[in-house]
Amino acid sequence: MLGVIGVIISLALLMYLAYRGISVLILAPILALFAALMSGGADAHLMATYTEVFMKAFAGYAKSYFPIFLLGAVFGKLMDDSGAAKAIAHTIAKKLGKDKAIAAVVLSCAVLTYGGVSLFVVAFAVFPIATSLYREADIPKRLIPGSIGLGAFSFTMTALPGTPQIQNAIPMPYFGTDAYAAPTLGVIAAILMCGGGLFWLSHRAKKAKAAGEGYGDHPDEVTNTIDTSKLPSFILALTPIIIVLVLNYILGRVYFPGTDGAYLEQYATKLSKVTGIWSLIISLVIAIIFTILTNLKRLKDAKKSVNQGAIGSLLAITNTCSEVGYGNVIKSLAAFAIIKGAILGISSNPLISEAISVNVLAGVTGSASGGMSIALEALGKTYMDMAQANGIDPQVLHRIATLSCGGFDTLPHNGAVITLLGICGLTHKESYADIGMCSLIIPICTLVIILILANFGIV
Incomplete structure (x- = not known):
């Protein structure tokens, strides 16, 4: 029992101190x-x-995921420095206009993240455009x-x-799936999340308008104007994203030469466990x-962009690796058998327990x-x-996990939430209710619906 208490205290401290x-x-x-x-007492060998x-x-x-973190960060940095991310966001905003300002911002972010651009790059790229649209509307x-x-x-994550976001790549080795796992469930979930979020934000905007609240006075607001003459065309900017999505789909369904069972046995793995990762690596490299080749004039220093992207990936991967290491230590403890039994005892249905x-x-x-890494590792x-x-179907396990x-x-202590509020110059008190509704409450409600559909055999 002391071991279980130790694990609970450890988790509580992890959450509190990370927030601090x-x-x-x-x-x-x-x-x-x-x-x-706490679990092993005097017999615990800490070293x-x-x-x-x-x-x-x-x-x-x-070993499994560093290439995805690395290439994803480099790709995002290049899309940012070349102006491609801003070109996509600006074009979508211009086409939809101020009358659909909320939808324009959401769609801009969605296109970029679905193409593999990191969440932080997207926030920095879209924020100046969002301020212009929201102020005008x-x-x-x-x-x-x-x-x-x-x-x-x-929904795009x-x-x-x-x-190609890392959250969709993590389950692949565990379940032998690829990035397109459970497509029907995924599309339904995306429609529910996107539709529910847009409805909520539109309702909030109408309510504010009825109360006489406008954009507001923000004297400390600093936004950089975008020189559209230096941006790549929308088609050119979008092409790398299409390359990632299309190549990833094709490569995930083709045979990799020289990877017969006997060859991979020496690495103690199977083709089904690595195809998804290999496909994503190759797609990102080509993108x-x-x-780089199509933006040589716009990239002030391609080498610097690549280096900064690579260095930027290190903190993200090492943080996640540390959390996985933590999870494995917990899994190795005798107390974990009690915790595991309690988790699995919640439901005999693996989908509900996993969720x-x-x-x-x-x-x-x-x-x-x-x-997710801690849960799936354990x-x-x-x-x-x-x-x-x-x-x-293992595909359903994959989609439920993501x-x-x-x-x-996205509880208040989440690093991305804190960073996003910092970029926007707003506080939790001012904006967290809407972040929480769109990225926590609606996704949880969507998950419940998808669990019901999954139990009816929909993949």
Whole structure:
């Protein structure tokens, strides 16, 4: 029982101290060893736990996912520095106009994130355009974070089939799936999330207008004007995104030469476990090369952009690796058997159990990718075995996992939420209600509906 208490205290401290600004790189190993000490008492060998459990899992996760984090960050940086991200957002905003300002911001974010551009790059690229549109339409500025959150933190991150965001890549090795897993469920979820979010934001804008509230006076607001003459054309800017999506789909369904069973056996893996990752790596590499070659004049220093993107990826991957290492230490403890039994005891249905475990851990860690990685590392094989015993398609496990990570992850202590509010120059008090509705409440309600549909055999 003492071990279970230790795990609970460890998780509570992880959530609280991360919210207080202490790096997960420091917190994860310390709190993992604290839980091990509470569970094992005097018999706990902390150094062995650190080097042989925590760091082994850390390195294993980096081996599997570092290329995706690296290439995704480089691609996002190039799309930003070349002006492609701004060109896409500006064109969509111009076509839809001020009368559909909310939809224009959401759609701009959605197109960019669905194409693989990082959430932070999207927020920086779209915010200046959003301020211009909202000011012209006299919509309260406090609704901008909710609009960006809806377009970047919800359906394009977790629901739409094929999205190259890391949250959609993590389940692939566990379930032998690809980025287009459970397409019907994914599309339905995306429609529900997008439609529900737009309805909410439009309702809030109308309510504000009726109350006489406009854009507001923001004397400290600093926005950079966009020189459209230096931006690439919309088609050229969109092409790298199309390359990622189309190539990823095609490569995920073709045979990779020289990868017969006997060849891969020496690496202790199967083609089904690596095809999704390989497809995404190749797609991103080709999209990066295309972006550089077609924007040489617009990129002031392509080498610098690539280097900055690569360096920027390090914190994201190491944070997530640390959370995975933490999860593996917890999984190795005797107390985890009790916790695992409690989680699985919530429901004999693996989809429901998976949805709960991923959501809770994403909320505790304040990270969609971190929470899902911990849950799948600890329980992924169990869920896979349960699904096979119940005739559930692994694709459904994949989609439920991704949808589940995009719920409680956006509680107020989430790093992306804090960064988004910082970019917009607003506070939790002013804008979190709309962020929470669009990226937490509506996605959770959508997940419940998708769970019902999944149990009827829809894939």
